Amino acid sequence: MRKPEFISYNGKTFFFMDFSDMRSREEVDGLIQPSAEYIRSQSEKSVLTLTNIKGMHFNNEIKNAFSDFLKGNKPFVKAGAVVGIGGLQRIVYNGVMKLSGRDLRSFETLDQAQDWLATVN
Structure with missing residues (x-):
């Protein structure tokens, strides 16, 4: 099971979630759960996130889980x-x-995304 990780790039630290090629709700939930726990334990507007969804399978169940995950993370x-x-x-x-x-x-x-995130103040 994949776990979220931290990436340092140009003096910034990003919270990286790799959902690439995930096919099932169980796989997705296995990464959402620890990611949500970390993100929602941080100060408001403090986390820089980087997410890879290349080849990820979406169905209604996964789409709804992802929407709930993103909504809950918004303040942080x-x-x-x-x-x-x-x-x-x-x-x-x-x-x-x-x-x-x-x-x-x-x-x-990923390079383009990291370049942009590194410019966020």
């Missing part, structure tokens, strides 16, 4: 970046952003 996240959004995922991603009230920036690569 200063800025967030997402990578790996492909064709049909873009439609789901846009829906999740609307449902969660979040505005996470999407990027093509």
